[in-house]
Amino acid sequence: MSDDGDGDVGPPNRELYAILHVSPEATEEEIRRAYRQWAQVYHPDKYQDVHMKEVATQNFQRICEAYEILTDENRRQIYDLYGMEGLNSGLELGPRLNKVDELKEELERLKRRKEQEKMLAQFRPSGTVVTKLSLPDFLCGHGIVKGMEMASQFESRVSKNDTLALGGNLAVNETSGGRAASAVYRHQFSSAATAEIMVSVGLQALIGVQTTRHLSQHSAATMGLAMSLKDGSINLSNAWTRHFSEKASGNIELILGPESSIAVGWQKKDEKMSAAGEFGTSSFGASAHYTRRFSSKSHGRIGGRVGSTALEIEVGGGRKLSNFSTVRMLYTIGIQGIFWKLEWHRGGQKLIIPILLSRHLNPVFTAGAFVVPTSAYFILKKFVIKPYLLKRKRQKMLEISEKTSTQVLEAKVASEKAQKLLENVANRKRNKQLEAGGLVITEAKYGNLKTVQVSDQQTDSNLPSQVIDVTVPLNFLVNDLGQLKLHEGIKKSGIMGFCDPCPGEPKQLHVEYTYGGRRYEVTVDDYEELQIPREAHRI
Numbered sequence: 001m002s003d004d005g006d007g008d009v010g011p012p013n014r015e016l017y018a019i020l021h022v023s024p025e026a027t028e029e030e031i032r033r034a035y036r037q038w039a040q041v042y043h044p045d046k047y048q049d050v051h052m053k054e055v056a057t058q059n060f061q062r063i064c065e066a067y068e069i070l071t072d073e074n075r076r077q078i079y080d081l082y083g084m085e086g087l088n089s090g091l092e093l094g095p096r097l098n099k100v101d102e103l104k105e106e107l108e109r110l111k112r113r114k115e116q117e118k119m120l121a122q123f124r125p126s127g128t129v130v131t132k133l134s135l136p137d138f139l140c141g142h143g144i145v146k147g148m149e150m151a152s153q154f155e156s157r158v159s160k161n162d163t164l165a166l167g168g169n170l171a172v173n174e175t176s177g178g179r180a181a182s183a184v185y186r187h188q189f190s191s192a193a194t195a196e197i198m199v200s201v202g203l204q205a206l207i208g209v210q211t212t213r214h215l216s217q218h219s220a221a222t223m224g225l226a227m228s229l230k231d232g233s234i235n236l237s238n239a240w241t242r243h244f245s246e247k248a249s250g251n252i253e254l255i256l257g258p259e260s261s262i263a264v265g266w267q268k269k270d271e272k273m274s275a276a277g278e279f280g281t282s283s284f285g286a287s288a289h290y291t292r293r294f295s296s297k298s299h300g301r302i303g304g305r306v307g308s309t310a311l312e313i314e315v316g317g318g319r320k321l322s323n324f325s326t327v328r329m330l331y332t333i334g335i336q337g338i339f340w341k342l343e344w345h346r347g348g349q350k351l352i353i354p355i356l357l358s359r360h361l362n363p364v365f366t367a368g369a370f371v372v373p374t375s376a377y378f379i380l381k382k383f384v385i386k387p388y389l390l391k392r393k394r395q396k397m398l399e400i401s402e403k404t405s406t407q408v409l410e411a412k413v414a415s416e417k418a419q420k421l422l423e424n425v426a427n428r429k430r431n432k433q434l435e436a437g438g439l440v441i442t443e444a445k446y447g448n449l450k451t452v453q454v455s456d457q458q459t460d461s462n463l464p465s466q467v468i469d470v471t472v473p474l475n476f477l478v479n480d481l482g483q484l485k486l487h488e489g490i491k492k493s494g495i496m497g498f499c500d501p502c503p504g505e506p507k508q509l510h511v512e513y514t515y516g517g518r519r520y521e522v523t524v525d526d527y528e529e530l531q532i533p534r535e536a537h538r539i
Helices: 015-020 028-042 050-070 073-087 100-120 135-139 363-436 471-477
Strands: 123-134 145-157 162-173 177-190 193-202 206-214 219-228 234-243 248-256 261-269 273-280 285-293 298-306 311-320 325-334 337-346 349-358 440-447 467-469 484-486 508-515 518-525 530-532
Touching: 015 028, 015 050, 028 050, 028 363, 050 073, 050 363, 123 135, 135 349, 298 325, 311 337, 325 363, 337 363, 349 363, 363 440, 363 471, 440 471, 471 484, 508 530, 518 530
Parallel strands: 123 349
Antiparallel strands: 123 145, 145 162, 162 177, 177 193, 193 206, 206 219, 219 234, 234 248, 248 261, 261 273, 273 285, 285 298, 298 311, 311 325, 325 337, 337 349, 440 467, 440 508, 484 530, 508 518
16 A cells, blocks of 8 residues: 555556456456346336436446446457557557457557567666765764765666666775676576676676576575686585565575685565574674564664674664655664664665764763664654644645545445445345344445544544445345455445545555354455455454
């Protein structure tokens, strides 16, 4: 879910599947069966009341349009790729494309062109700038900047299976400096095998080759051979990676040469935390770090290193400013002194500023260097940053609401009318499930659920509700076996009886239900799959 951008970002061109409540991989027979189910509810001939007949006609037209497009193989392919815009453009069957073969040929041509454009767009730059500052030297009348390092790399796909990466780095300190440039050419032989040729000049002048192969679904091996252009020495490297689960992996790396070494590492990562550790013989040391995500925007981090040349502990945290930018502040204490480290990440670019505060481990100064900035951050967050962000968020919500208020109001009215026609069947299904001790949706809310959580304290009273009640359509969608499934990758606002109550905002669906006399509840994101009942949802 987006933090600072459009909350509607997700798989495109899926609304017609939502209307019929079928999967994007649904067969023609499944689509026909879904159409018949909806037609029984929304066919205009079922209603005598003029107002109800008008509502039924509008919804029946939506169902018919979805059915006609998704049961036509060629039109469905165009819709999956380009949406309704593609169907209403030159790809329509007409004077220019009046044969099925011509349509298929045009579709393939556009697919190839789209793949080429996507490939050419894969030009990925990345870079790191490290500026080293020293407070003790500055207080002694010397310069505050003690050194700088810059590294940059540009990677681009030159063909479907070939990638070229060019990079360079520069390092300077008080008395010396150095530079290096590198080039890597990578070729993918298959989905399981790749090979690389690398050349580097400067500080580490070498030429080498490396190949990687997936040994199985969960393991891969890499072998490399590199020769120094300075002294002709040769290094042979071997690495093995094994995925123990979807969230955990381990690796072993062996290097044979003038500076032989072996390293063993592991990584574990999920939605709320990540951890990694490594032990190596090159400097006879070990390192580990643990990162915990407190919310979608903030995280904390603790780490440490111990070895023949290092002994330090690092603690700190960071905050996500937007979809692409993150700031972080770390506090480090070790045998080299006490440091603050400021980091700014944007896309593939990093700016890192380590600041040496003291070379001596004075207990009072050590505690103050940690307590002062930490206290200052929480004070600023509570009295300045958080009020400002809340004010800006309310302002943005109000602006969006004003721009889309008419559109949202019309959509809500249409969804209420659509629910009205579903009500009789939904209640009948609900009563049947209630008698059998099956699945009964007691309450379901869809929209920006965060506005509900803070409605009593933070939300502006001028803002219309960003949540709608969808209990009726979900009870209607419960099948005869007492199960409900909403397909992954389909925006839920397209489901009959739903609407988008807050365009541009992230949306979720919260469902409370009973099954077998027990209470359950679950919350899923807009494009996330929902399957109920599930024991994991039990309260």
